[in-house]
Amino acid sequence: MKLVVAIVRPEKLNDVLEALYRADVRGLTITRVRGHGGEIEDVETYRGMTVKVELHDKVRLEIGVSDHFVEPTVQAILGAASTGDVGDGKIFVLPVERVYRIRTGEQDQAAVTPVEPTAQPSD
Amino acid sequence: MKLVVAIVRPEKLNDVLEALYRADVRGLTITRVRGHGGEIEDVETYRGMTVKVELHDKVRLEIGVSDHFVEPTVQAILGAASTGDVGDGKIFVLPVERVYRIRTGEQDQAAVTPVEPTAQPSD
Amino acid sequence: MKLVVAIVRPEKLNDVLEALYRADVRGLTITRVRGHGGEIEDVETYRGMTVKVELHDKVRLEIGVSDHFVEPTVQAILGAASTGDVGDGKIFVLPVERVYRIRTGEQDQAAVTPVEPTAQPSD
Amino acid sequence: MASDLAAVNGADTAWMLVATAMVLFMTPALGFFYGGMVRSKNTLNTLMMSFVALGFVGVAWALAGYSLAFGNASGPWVGGFTNALLRGVGLEAHGTIPHVLFMAYQATFAIITAALISGAIVERMRFGAYIAFITAWSLLVYAPIAHWVWGGGWLMKLGALDFAGGTVVHVNAAAAAFVAAILIGPRKDYARQALVPHDVPYTLLGAGVLWFGWFGFNAGSALGANASAGLAFANTLLAPVGTLSAWTLLDLTRARKATAVGAATAIVVGLVAITPAAGFVSPILALVLGAAAAFPSYFAILYRARTRLDDSLDVCAAHGVGGITGALLTGVLAQKIWNNAADGALFGNIAQLWYQLAAVAATIVYSGAMTWVILKVLAAVTSLRATHREEGVGLDVTQHGEEAYSRLEGAILIHERRRVPR
Amino acid sequence: MASDLAAVNGADTAWMLVATAMVLFMTPALGFFYGGMVRSKNTLNTLMMSFVALGFVGVAWALAGYSLAFGNASGPWVGGFTNALLRGVGLEAHGTIPHVLFMAYQATFAIITAALISGAIVERMRFGAYIAFITAWSLLVYAPIAHWVWGGGWLMKLGALDFAGGTVVHVNAAAAAFVAAILIGPRKDYARQALVPHDVPYTLLGAGVLWFGWFGFNAGSALGANASAGLAFANTLLAPVGTLSAWTLLDLTRARKATAVGAATAIVVGLVAITPAAGFVSPILALVLGAAAAFPSYFAILYRARTRLDDSLDVCAAHGVGGITGALLTGVLAQKIWNNAADGALFGNIAQLWYQLAAVAATIVYSGAMTWVILKVLAAVTSLRATHREEGVGLDVTQHGEEAYSRLEGAILIHERRRVPR
Amino acid sequence: MASDLAAVNGADTAWMLVATAMVLFMTPALGFFYGGMVRSKNTLNTLMMSFVALGFVGVAWALAGYSLAFGNASGPWVGGFTNALLRGVGLEAHGTIPHVLFMAYQATFAIITAALISGAIVERMRFGAYIAFITAWSLLVYAPIAHWVWGGGWLMKLGALDFAGGTVVHVNAAAAAFVAAILIGPRKDYARQALVPHDVPYTLLGAGVLWFGWFGFNAGSALGANASAGLAFANTLLAPVGTLSAWTLLDLTRARKATAVGAATAIVVGLVAITPAAGFVSPILALVLGAAAAFPSYFAILYRARTRLDDSLDVCAAHGVGGITGALLTGVLAQKIWNNAADGALFGNIAQLWYQLAAVAATIVYSGAMTWVILKVLAAVTSLRATHREEGVGLDVTQHGEEAYSRLEGAILIHERRRVPR
Numbered sequence A, B, C: 001m002k003l004v005v006a007i008v009r010p011e012k013l014n015d016v017l018e019a020l021y022r023a024d025v026r027g028l029t030i031t032r033v034r035g036h037g038g039e040i041e042d043v044e045t046y047r048g049m050t051v052k053v054e055l056h057d058k059v060r061l062e063i064g065v066s067d068h069f070v071e072p073t074v075q076a077i078l079g080a081a082s083t084g085d086v087g088d089g090k091i092f093v094l095p096v097e098r099v100y101r102i103r104t105g106e107q108d109q110a111a112v113t114p115v116e117p118t119a120q121p122s123d
Numbered sequence D, E, F: 001m002a003s004d005l006a007a008v009n010g011a012d013t014a015w016m017l018v019a020t021a022m023v024l025f026m027t028p029a030l031g032f033f034y035g036g037m038v039r040s041k042n043t044l045n046t047l048m049m050s051f052v053a054l055g056f057v058g059v060a061w062a063l064a065g066y067s068l069a070f071g072n073a074s075g076p077w078v079g080g081f082t083n084a085l086l087r088g089v090g091l092e093a094h095g096t097i098p099h100v101l102f103m104a105y106q107a108t109f110a111i112i113t114a115a116l117i118s119g120a121i122v123e124r125m126r127f128g129a130y131i132a133f134i135t136a137w138s139l140l141v142y143a144p145i146a147h148w149v150w151g152g153g154w155l156m157k158l159g160a161l162d163f164a165g166g167t168v169v170h171v172n173a174a175a176a177a178f179v180a181a182i183l184i185g186p187r188k189d190y191a192r193q194a195l196v197p198h199d200v201p202y203t204l205l206g207a208g209v210l211w212f213g214w215f216g217f218n219a220g221s222a223l224g225a226n227a228s229a230g231l232a233f234a235n236t237l238l239a240p241v242g243t244l245s246a247w248t249l250l251d252l253t254r255a256r257k258a259t260a261v262g263a264a265t266a267i268v269v270g271l272v273a274i275t276p277a278a279g280f281v282s283p284i285l286a287l288v289l290g291a292a293a294a295f296p297s298y299f300a301i302l303y304r305a306r307t308r309l310d311d312s313l314d315v316c317a318a319h320g321v322g323g324i325t326g327a328l329l330t331g332v333l334a335q336k337i338w339n340n341a342a343d344g345a346l347f348g349n350i351a352q353l354w355y356q357l358a359a360v361a362a363t364i365v366y367s368g369a370m371t372w373v374i375l376k377v378l379a380a381v382t383s384l385r386a387t388h389r390e391e392g393v394g395l396d397v398t399q400h401g402e403e404a405y406s407r408l409e410g411a412i413l414i415h416e417r418r419r420v421p422r
C-alpha cells in the first residue's frame, strides 16, 4: 500500500480528476493548500502597505493505492496536471503500513477496493 | 512512531474527538478536506448550468502516536466514525522516522507525550 | 528523500518561511489546519449555548527534501517557530519512496532541486 | 377611478412611499439576520425562507389577504372579499395617501410577519411544505388578526393599543413559531452538537438593516409625516439604544464578554418591544421601556436553550417575550399628552393594561391554534420535514440544488445536448 | 440664479431626495448581485466594475452627459451643450423640484445603466479598457437614447411609453452587453469548466438592495410625491412578487429545487419588466405582467447556457428579454383610467404596441451598432482583454493588486525606505 | 405639550424622518467598512466598536449630550442641562420639524462621530475600556464642539461655515483618533507583519451604504426639503464622483492597479471633504473640490504607512486630512449666490478662510487635549489594551467569546444542568 500525495494547480484539478477516473482510481481526498516554489511572486498593495505574496493556490490530492496501482496513478497525474510552466507541482509517494475502511473495518487491500453494487471485496 | 491519518465525516468529528479523548490521545491536527469515494454524487444547477459535485466534505485527522498507541487510536476512530453508509472514510497508518516537539526541541517519544503540570517526559 | 511535516502557530509562519529561505529551502506547501494539544481551551457562548473550543488555528507545512537537507530544515523550523509556550507544534519526518516534478516528469533528487534560470538539475 | 385625489397629501405620500420601501427591505434583512446564525450548509435555505415570502405571501395578499384584513365588509372578525383581486383599490385617497400605496404598505407587513416564523424551524423543514404553510398562514392567521386590530375589528373597538404591530406581527409570529417548532420537532443534532452561527457579520448586517427598515415600520404606522411619526421615530431610536446597552451590560456582568450575536439580538428585541408603544409613550420612557425589555428576553433565551424546544433562532424569546413585554408596558407607560388617545396604568388608567392583555391572549390563542390546524392538515398531505440524510447533507444542496459558498473544487460541468447557434 | 424657487414643491422635493439616494444605492447593489456570481478570484474586479461607474460615468455626466440628454437645444436626436459643465443647472424649479436635484436623479440612471453592461464581460476584460468603454458609452449611447425618450426627442414625440426606463436603461444595456460579449469573446474556461457562483448570499443581498432602490427608480420617475408615484410604487412591489412566485414554481416543476440564484434573478427580471409599465398599468395587471415575464427570461437563460455566447451573468436574458417583454406588455396592458396618457392594445389601442416596438427596435439597433464602434475603436488603441495568464490567476490580483478574501498566510511585508518621524 | 404643532411642516418632516434613518444606517455601515479591513480574528470586535456606540452613546445623548450641545442655556462654550433627560423635547416645532425628530437626527451624528475614532485603535483595545472611552468622549468632546458650531456657540457667531459637520464630526474624530492611536500604541505585529484586509467586499459594502446614508447626513443638514437640501444632495453626489475618479487615476498612474480598498477610501474621503461645503458651493465646484481632495489624503495614507503611527485604518488621513481640506476649500469656493450666506476667498471674501482655519484649529486642539485627558484618566483606573496573548488569539474570542466565521470543527457543546420541561 502506498499513499500518493500530489500538489497540482487548481485550474488543472478537473483534468486530473478525469484522468484518475479513466485510470480506475476512485477514492481520493483533496485539500486546498498554498505552495511556494519557483513561481513569480505577486505584489499586492493595501493602502500604503506593499505586500509580497509568495504563496500560490494549489490543490493537494491524497490517494491511497495498492502497490501495483502506484504507477498508473502517477502517470495519470503527470499527464493531466502538467502545463510546462513553473509551478506545476510535485508528486510524493509515501509508504503506508496499514489501511482501514471505516465503514466496515476492513483492512489493507480490501479497504481501498471500490464498492461494487453486489461485489465482495477481493484479495 | 507512526502517523495515523484518518478521513471521517464532518458530522462524526465530535464523536471521534470524544472517543480519542477517552483513549487518552491528546495531540492531533485536523484539516477540512473534500473526498471522493463511492458516495452518490449531488447535482447542482446554477442558472442554465448543470454541475455534478463529485466531492464531499470530510475532515482529515492527523495523529502522531508511539507504536503501542496505534491500535487503540485506530480502534477509537473505527468505533466512533462509522455509520455503515458508504462514505465513512479511511484510516492510513504511516511510518514516521522522527518527531520533534517545537516548544522544547524534544525528540521522538518525548515529543508526543502530553504535558503534565509537573511531570517529566518518560521514556 | 524525506517529507518534513511541521505544525506551527500561524503567527510564526512568516518567521518560519524566512528561516527556511535562509536555509535554502525553496519548495513547500502549507495548509490551514486546526490542532489540539495541551493548549488552554476557549469557551464561547452563542445565545444560551456554551461551547468549548478545543481546536486552535495552526499552519501545517509540508516540505519534500533530500536526506542531507532534513537536519537544516528541521533546525530552521525549530529555531523560528518556538515561543516556549504550550501550543508551539510538532515536526514529523516521514520517509518518501519517490518524488516527481510534474512539469518535467523528473524524478527524485532532481524533482526537488530548485530551478535555476539556466542550470541543469544536478544530482 | 381617481375620484378624490384632492385629499391625497403630498408630504404624507412622500413619507409613506419611503416607509413602504423601508419595510420591504426588512424581509431580505431578516434573511441575513437569520442566515448568519445557521450552519453554512443551510445558509441559502434560511435566506430563501425569507425571500420566498416576498413572492407567495405577496401574491396571496393581492388576491385575498388585503381584502380579508382591510376589506370594507367589516365585521368584528374578518374583512370581506370586497377588495379581493385588489378590486376598488385605486388612486383615491385612503386617509391622506393613495389607496394603492396603503395596500402596498400593509403588504410588506404581511410578508415579514410570515417570514419571522421561519426562525423557529430552520435547518430541517422541506421547502415546498414551508411555502404552502406560510401562504396559508398569511391568509388564515395574519389577515384576520390584522383585521381585529387595524381593520375595524373587535380589538380595535375594545381599545387595545398597538401602534405598529407588536401584537399583530410579533406576538402572532412567535405563537406560530412555538407551535411550528413543536410540531416539526428539533433538528437531529439539537442538544447533541454545538450548532454555532456560521457567519456572525451577516447577523449584524441583518440587525443593522432591520433597524433602518423599522423606522418605516413604526414611524410609517402614523400613516403620515406628522408629529406622531416624529415621536414614533424618536422612540424607535431610543428603545433599542436602551436595550442594546442593557444587554451588553448583562453580557459583561455574566461572562465578561459582550457578544455580537447578543448585540444583534438586543437591537431586535428593543425594536419589537417599542413597536406597540412607538407613538404612545414619551421618548425618555421609550428608553426605559427598551432597557427594561432586555431582561425578560435575555433570560428567556438562556432558559430556552436548556429545554427541548428547538425554537432554533429564538423567535419566541425575541418576538414573543419581547412583544408581550412591549404590549404590556404600552398599557403601563402610555400618556395621553403624547398620543391624544389613552393613558396607561402608570398614569391612572389601569383598564388599559387589561385591554393589552386581552389582545395578547387572543392573538396567542388564535394564532397558536390555527397554526396547529394548518400544519396538521399539511402534514396529512405531504411531509413537513426533510429526511435525516437531507438534514445531514444540508438543505442548501438538497432543497435548492446549490451551495452558498463554492470554491469550485470538483464541480464537473455536465454538457447537455449542445446546439451550435451563435 | 434662484429665480422661481416658489415653484419648488416641498413634498415632491422630499420624495425625490430620497428616490435619488435609493437609485444611487442600486449601483453598489448591482456590484454585489454580480460579484456573488463570479469565481472568488474575480470578486473585486466584478465589484469594481460597478463602483468605478460611480466615478467616471458620474464625471462624464456632469461635464457633458446631462446636457446631451436633457440640454435645452433639443432636436429629435440629441440635446445640445447648453448645460455642459452644469451651466444653468441651478436651484430653480425643474418641474416641481430643484433643477440640481433633477440632474442628480438622472445621473444615477446613467451610472447604473453603464454598470449593467459589465455582467456580460466579467472575469476577462482589462480594467483600464473597461473604464474607457463605459465612459464613452455613457456619452455616445446612453445620453442620446435618454434624450429620445425623456429629453424631448423623437420617441417621446412618437408616443412610446417608457415610465422609468425599460428601454432606455435595460434594453439599451442588454444590446450593448450582447455586442460586448461577442467582441470580447468567452472566458477561457467557458463551457469547459463549471463556473460556479462563489458567494450566493451576496447575490441575494444585491437583489434585496436592488428591489429597495428600484422603488426610487420607478416611483421616483413620477418626479413627485403624487398618485402616479403611488401607483408606480405598488406595481414595483407586485410585479416582482409575481415573477418570484412564477419562477420558483418553474424551478420546482423542472427539478424540484427552488434555486436561490433563480430567486434573485426572478426579482431582477420582475423589476426590469415593470419598469416601463410602472405608472401605466393597474396593480393587478402588474402582478400578471410580472408573473408572465418570468417565462421568456427563464427559458432564455436555459437556452443561452447552451450556446457559445458567454454573456456571463445573463444581461441579455434578464435585462434584454425582460425589458422587451415589459415594453411590449406596457403596450398591451396600459389603461388610460390609471395613467391619463394612453390605453394599450388590450383596451383597444393597438397602435400603442407598434410605438413600443419601434422604441425597442431603435434602441437595440443604435445601441448595438454604437457599442460595436466604440469597442472596435478602443481595440485599435489598446487591448480589451486580460491575458490568459491573468485570467488564470484571476483579475483581482492582476488588475487590482488585491485579494478579496485574505487569510494572511505567506504575505510578506515589504519595507519601503522608512523615515522615523512620529 | 404639543403647543405650536402648526409650525411643523409636513414635507420637511417627511424628508427629515428619512434623513435621520439614513444617518443611523451609517453606523453599521461604518462597522463593515472598518471590519473588512482588519484580520478575520478581529472582525466582530471591529464591528462591535461601531454597534456598541449605537447603545452607549445613544443613552448618553438622551441623558445629557443633547442638552449639552443644544440646550437652551447657551453660552459660547456649552449648552446647559435644560434639556437633560429630554425634558422639554416634545412634539412642538423646532424649526419646521418636531423637536423630538430634531433630537433624534442629532443623536445619529453623535453616535457615528464616536464610532469613527475606533478605526485608529482596532485589533488591540479592551472592549470595556473602549465603551467607557467613547461614552465619556461623546459627552465631554462631541457635545461641546457641536454646541460651538451648531448650538449657538462661539464658532457659529464667528461665522465659520460647516454645513454638515466637516469640523464637528470629521476633524474632531480624527484628532481624537490621532491621540488615541499614540496613547494606546501600535498593534504588536504592526510594521512587522503584513496586516492585510480580510474581506474587501465588506469594505466596499460599507462604503456603498455610507454614501447612501451620507445623503441624509449632508442634505438632511438643511433641516428641510428645500432648495438648499437639493444643492447639498447634488454636491454629495458629485464630490465623491470626483474623488473616486481622481483616486483611481492616481492608483493607475502609480502602480497600474486600481485598488478596491482605494476606491472605498476615495468615496469616504470625497464625502468627508464635501461635508462642510455641501450647501455652500456650486455643483461643478463640488466636483472639483472632490477631485482635489483626493490628493492630500492619498499621499497622507502612503506617508502614514511608513511612520510608526499605527492609525490602523487611517482615520487621520481620511477624516482628518479630508476634513481639513474640505473645511478650507469651503472657505475658498463658497458662493453667496448659491448659499445666501457667505462668499469664499475665490469670490473675494478672504476672511472666510481665516474663520475656517480657526474652527479647524480650535477643534483639533480641544479634541486632542480632552481625548488625552480622558484616556489618561481611564488608564489610571483600568487597562486600555488587551494583553499580548489576547491580541495574538484575536479579540473576537477574547473580548466577545465568539468567532465571526465558524466552520464548526471541534466545538463541543457544554451541557449545563438541563431541566426537562417541554
Ligand SMILES: Nc1ncnc2c1ncn2[C@@H]1O[C@H](COP(=O)(O)OP(=O)(O)O)[C@@H](O)[C@H]1O
Pocket: A007, A034, A035, A036, A037, A038, A039, A056, A058, A085, A086, A087, A088, A089, A090, C026, C027, C028, C029, C030, C062, C063, C064, C065, C101, C102, C103, C112, C115
Ligand atoms: N519540496 C517541496 N515540498 C513540498 N511541496 C513542494 C515542494 N516543491 C514544490 N512544492 C509545491 O509545488 C508547487 C510548484 O512547485 P514549483 O517548484 O514552483 O514548480 P515546478 O515543480 O514546476 O518547478 C509549489 O507551489 C508547492 O506547492
Ligand SMILES: Nc1ncnc2c1ncn2[C@@H]1O[C@H](COP(=O)(O)OP(=O)(O)O)[C@@H](O)[C@H]1O
Pocket: A026, A027, A028, A029, A030, A062, A063, A064, A065, A101, A102, A103, A112, A115, B007, B034, B035, B036, B037, B038, B039, B056, B058, B085, B086, B087, B088, B089, B090
Ligand atoms: N483511496 C483513497 N485515498 C484517499 N482517500 C480516500 C480513498 N478512498 C476513500 N477516501 C476518502 O474516504 C471518503 C469515503 O470513502 P468511500 O470510499 O466513499 O467510503 P467507504 O469507505 O464507506 O466505501 C472519501 O470521500 C475520501 O475522502
Ligand SMILES: Nc1ncnc2c1ncn2[C@@H]1O[C@H](COP(=O)(O)OP(=O)(O)O)[C@@H](O)[C@H]1O
Pocket: B026, B027, B028, B029, B030, B062, B063, B064, B065, B101, B102, B103, B112, B115, C007, C034, C035, C036, C037, C038, C039, C056, C058, C085, C086, C087, C088, C089, C090
Ligand atoms: N500527536 C500529535 N499529532 C499531530 N499533531 C499534534 C500532535 N500533538 C500536537 N499536535 C499539534 O501541535 C499543536 C501544538 O501541540 P501542543 O501539544 O499543544 O503543544 P506543545 O508541543 O507545545 O506541547 C497542536 O495544536 C496540534 O496541532
